[in-house]
Amino acid sequence: MIQTAEYVEARIIAVLQAFLPTELTTIYVTEMGSDLGAAPSIPAANYYAYELEGDIPEGPSITVNVVSTSDLAIKSITNSPGLYHALHTVEVGVHVKDSENEGIASLKKHMQRIVRGVERVLAIRYFGLENAGVRTVVSVKREGDLQYLAAGQAPGQYVRSGKIPFTVETYENL
Numbered sequence: 001m002i003q004t005a006e007y008v009e010a011r012i013i014a015v016l017q018a019f020l021p022t023e024l025t026t027i028y029v030t031e032m033g034s035d036l037g038a039a040p041s042i043p044a045a046n047y048y049a050y051e052l053e054g055d056i057p058e059g060p061s062i063t064v065n066v067v068s069t070s071d072l073a074i075k076s077i078t079n080s081p082g083l084y085h086a087l088h089t090v091e092v093g094v095h096v097k098d099s100e101n102e103g104i105a106s107l108k109k110h111m112q113r114i115v116r117g118v119e120r121v122l123a124i125r126y127f128g129l130e131n132a133g134v135r136t137v138v139s140v141k142r143e144g145d146l147q148y149l150a151a152g153q154a155p156g157q158y159v160r161s162g163k164i165p166f167t168v169e170t171y172e173n174l
Contacts, residue, residue: 005066008088008168009049011129012064012140016118017044019126020062023117036109040096056097056159060114063093088168089143092118095161104158108148111160115146118164129168138169 024039046061066088073085096111098104119142122129127140144165 005069005088006049008066008090008129008170009064012090012092012122012168013047013049013062015126015129016062016064016121017047019121020114020117023121023125024114027113027117036106036113040110040114042114051091051093052095056095056161058097060110061095061097062114062118063091063095065091065093067091083172085171086169088170090166090168092122092164092166093161094118094164095159097159104160107158107160111148111162115162115164122166138171141167141169143167 021039021041028036028039040060042060042062046057046059048061048063049065051063051065052061068089070087070089071085072087073083076082094111094114096107096114098107122140123142128138129140142164146165147163149161149163
């Protein structure tokens with residue numbers, strides 16, 4: 001199975017759902033103190049394999065969007081089914097919508113901590129996006145500049161967002 005953009009998005013979401021909660025607990029409680037309380041939980045329904053446009057759901061949400069794919073090698077080798085090697089440019093978005101009138105400063109802190117958790121999970125701890133011990137992703141690297149965005153929603157509602165650029169390298173025998 002060729003590791004397409006859809007596969008990369010699904011693997012990133014699965015890894016984040018499995019490991020981000022523990023990383024956020026470490027960041028919120030151990031490293032940053034409890035000024036914002038417990039780490040927020042991100043429901044499975046708030047992970048999206050596309051960019052959100054318009055209304056952002058309340059609380060934290062994560063978006064994963066493959067922006068482009070570069071095929072580095074698709075070759076057939078004698079006595080072998082072949083090889084597929086690609087680079088995927090991915091943007092992972094972290095969006096935190098004010099749901100309890102927390103204020104802009106608190107939203108920004110929540111967003112920055114979740115961004116840090118996403119970076120740690122994908123680029124440091126689980127950079128191979130392992131799937132039941134099978135590794136088809138060679139690496140996940142944080143590339144480019146992190147973008148912080150502020151957007152107003154309905155009156156009195158605010159969203160703080162961060163977009164994290166990654167490059168995901170896949171390599172597999174066909």
